[in-house]
Amino acid sequence: MQAKFSALTLICLILFACTNAQNTSTQYFGSEVEVVLPQYWKIFAVTDKIILLNGNVKENGERYSALFRSENGGENWVETHRPLMPVSEKMKHYGGYSNLSVMDNFEFSFLDSGSGWLISNWGAATYGAVAMTIEYTSDFGKTWKRLSEIVPSPQYQFLQASFSDEKHGQIDILYENTLNDRIAYFTTQDGGVTWKETGSLSLRETFWNGNKVDDYKAVDAYIQHNYPKSPHETSFGQYTWKIDFQESPSQIFIHKKSINNSWERIAVFP
Numbered sequence: 001m002q003a004k005f006s007a008l009t010l011i012c013l014i015l016f017a018c019t020n021a022q023n024t025s026t027q028y029f030g031s032e033v034e035v036v037l038p039q040y041w042k043i044f045a046v047t048d049k050i051i052l053l054n055g056n057v058k059e060n061g062e063r064y065s066a067l068f069r070s071e072n073g074g075e076n077w078v079e080t081h082r083p084l085m086p087v088s089e090k091m092k093h094y095g096g097y098s099n100l101s102v103m104d105n106f107e108f109s110f111l112d113s114g115s116g117w118l119i120s121n122w123g124a125a126t127y128g129a130v131a132m133t134i135e136y137t138s139d140f141g142k143t144w145k146r147l148s149e150i151v152p153s154p155q156y157q158f159l160q161a162s163f164s165d166e167k168h169g170q171i172d173i174l175y176e177n178t179l180n181d182r183i184a185y186f187t188t189q190d191g192g193v194t195w196k197e198t199g200s201l202s203l204r205e206t207f208w209n210g211n212k213v214d215d216y217k218a219v220d221a222y223i224q225h226n227y228p229k230s231p232h233e234t235s236f237g238q239y240t241w242k243i244d245f246q247e248s249p250s251q252i253f254i255h256k257k258s259i260n261n262s263w264e265r266i267a268v269f270p
Helices: 002-024 089-094 203-209 213-226
Strands: 033-036 042-045 051-059 062-070 078-081 100-110 116-124 128-137 145-150 156-163 169-175 182-188 196-202 233-236 239-247 250-257 263-269
Touching: 033 250, 042 100, 042 233, 042 239, 051 100, 051 250, 100 156, 116 156, 128 156, 128 169
Parallel strands: none
Antiparallel strands: 033 051, 042 051, 051 062, 062 078, 100 116, 116 128, 128 145, 156 169, 169 182, 182 196, 233 239, 239 250, 250 263
């Protein structure tokens, strides 16, 4: 009886060790996948446990945008989604879909309920930014569905996006030319299904007059777009995460800062 008990105990310990090793191993790309433009990757904390990571990768010579998700504060990662490309007929004017690639601009906006929006900025090789796709999740980023896309006139730059509740959201984009540099506001009242330009801010007037307090947030987004912070950071509660990178070989390093104010490297891609 004792021998049987000891053998059973040994088997349980081995199974526990194997299961624990599997749970703590980082899951992400296959061995043939490489990080592309690591300086443009972004990290976003949905909660203190659920973290999202978005950037460009290349697999078998094909480049695509990938969304990774962690459920344990950034230690383990699984690819959960590949943002959907634009489908508008206007894309034909920019050389077709083969000429499109995801830009360096992604934006997340989440509510406490688990509802969230992912805005991806798409560009054509010879035209710059040409379209934005808006996707929605109701389960803290596990699954996503396409809602809509916005195709502004050429020569725009995506700045920021935010939702105040399940229905109302705003996307700010920058139109730059020599006559009228302005930030345009696109708003939705149906959760991101339809969008309409409802206002704008003249950068020239704002920077010279400096008295439009309500528009400081948009101007700050403009500054951050042209002079981005490095490394990219995100915070939730008492924790902060940041991305460091190296270009040769191309790798992403994820660090986490806890309440004792010290940084710890918790993941490496790939």
